[in-house]
Amino acid sequence: MESIILETRHLTHTYAGGTSSAVTAIDDISAAFYSGEIVGIIGHTGSGKSTFIEHLNGLLKGSNGVVLLEGKDIWANKKEIRKVRFKVGVCFQYPEYQLFEETVEKDIGFGPKNMGLSEEEIARRVRTVLGYVGLNDSYLSKSPFDLSGGEKRRVAIAGIMAMEPQVLVLDEPSAGLDPRGRTKILDLVRTYQKQTGCTVLLVSHSMEDVAGLASRIFVMNKAKLAYFDTVAVVFSHAKALETMGLDIPQITKLFERLKENGYDVDTGIYSVDAAHKELLRLLEGGARR
Numbered sequence: 550m551e552s553i554i555l556e557t558r559h560l561t562h563t564y565a566g567g568t569s570s571a572v573t574a575i576d577d578i579s580a581a582f583y584s585g586e587i588v589g590i591i592g593h594t595g596s597g598k599s600t601f602i603e604h605l606n607g608l609l610k611g612s613n614g615v616v617l618l619e620g621k622d623i624w625a626n627k628k629e630i631r632k633v634r635f636k637v638g639v640c641f642q643y644p645e646y647q648l649f650e651e652t653v654e655k656d657i658g659f660g661p662k663n664m665g666l667s668e669e670e671i672a673r674r675v676r677t678v679l680g681y682v683g684l685n686d687s688y689l690s691k692s693p694f695d696l697s698g699g700e701k702r703r704v705a706i707a708g709i710m711a712m713e714p715q716v717l718v719l720d721e722p723s724a725g726l727d728p729r730g731r732t733k734i735l736d737l738v739r740t741y742q743k744q745t746g747c748t749v750l751l752v753s754h755s756m757e758d759v760a761g762l763a764s765r766i767f768v769m770n771k772a773k774l775a776y777f778d779t780v781a782v783v784f785s786h787a788k789a790l791e792t793m794g795l796d797i798p799q800i801t802k803l804f805e806r807l808k809e810n811g812y813d814v815d816t817g818i819y820s821v822d823a824a825h826k827e828l829l830r831l832l833e834g835g836a837r838r
């Protein structure tokens with residue numbers, strides 16, 4: 550049985566509430582995340598993705614609703630919120646701007662140090678996560694400021710991983726990187742999840758990125774949760790996604806067009822493999838107009 554690790558119930562957040570400039574950035578969001586799954590969080594700019602994830606470790610507090618970690622309201626005891634931040638590791642958009650220590654080793658070790666861990670344990674964790682993000686020990690003594698953009702990003706992510714959170718939340722980890730850097734980040738997220746078994750929530754603008762990584766997709770639209778389902782089910786709503794300003798994968802579009810043209814095909818297709826199988830079925834006469 551899959552168990553729920555993190556849950557939100559009726560979570561709502563209004564910035565500048567009670568003023569004329571009030572904005573309800575997330576509106577009545579109820580969702581449950583399972584242990585060990587990878588969820589892709591997508592939505593148009595301003596749909597509320599970052600606001601939502603900033604609630605998951607108590608950086609923001611909802612105007613309404615609750616966040617439950619292992620069934621417990623994270624705000625039940627205000628003094629415990631620090632511990633919640635160790636269990637739910639949130640890596641913000643462009644985290645490389647938050648590097649500040651003089652060496653990579655110190656930067657990655659910052660979180661574990663705050664947790665009060667021993668020097669040996671900190672050293673062990675720093676080396677382990679460095680491997681997860683594809684950097685070797687020669688980086689430990691370097692200044693974070695001497696690294697490339699992609700390397701800095703990976704060091705920042707490693708710093709969150711070093712807290713060994715049960716849930717790792719990444720806000721647009723591949724934003725602004727070149728295609729090689731993007732692939733690298735997505736690959737390391739996949740490997741990290743396999744090796745640690747932790748839950749990963751990944752915010753992305755790119756449907757293609759998310760489709761290749763996540764088992765479920767959480768779609769935000771104008772502060773509301775529009776869909777939260779398997780990749781195939783979500784992509785079968787291609788038309789609605791497009792009206793939400795989301796660009797569905799090319800391969801999914803192709804199957805949409807076939808369907809529109811009267812072919813009896815599955816529209817929840819998003820991988821080349823699945824497309825291949827479905828096209829063979831069509832050609833062999835299994836799917837007719």
Ligand SMILES: Nc1ncnc2c1ncn2[C@@H]1O[C@H](COP(=O)(O)OP(=O)(O)OP(=O)(O)O)[C@@H](O)[C@H]1O
Binds near residue numbers: 565572574594596
């Ligand atoms: N600190 C803030 N004060 C007031 N309004 C805010 C604040 N942060 C975000 N908002 C507003 O809340 C809404 C949701 O913003 P949010 O940053 O959560 O969206 P997003 O989906 O993460 O967007 P993006 O894809 O651009 O990162 C937007 O209308 C935004 O202008």
Ligand SMILES: [Mg+2]
Binds near residue numbers: 598600642720
């Ligand atoms: Mg955002």
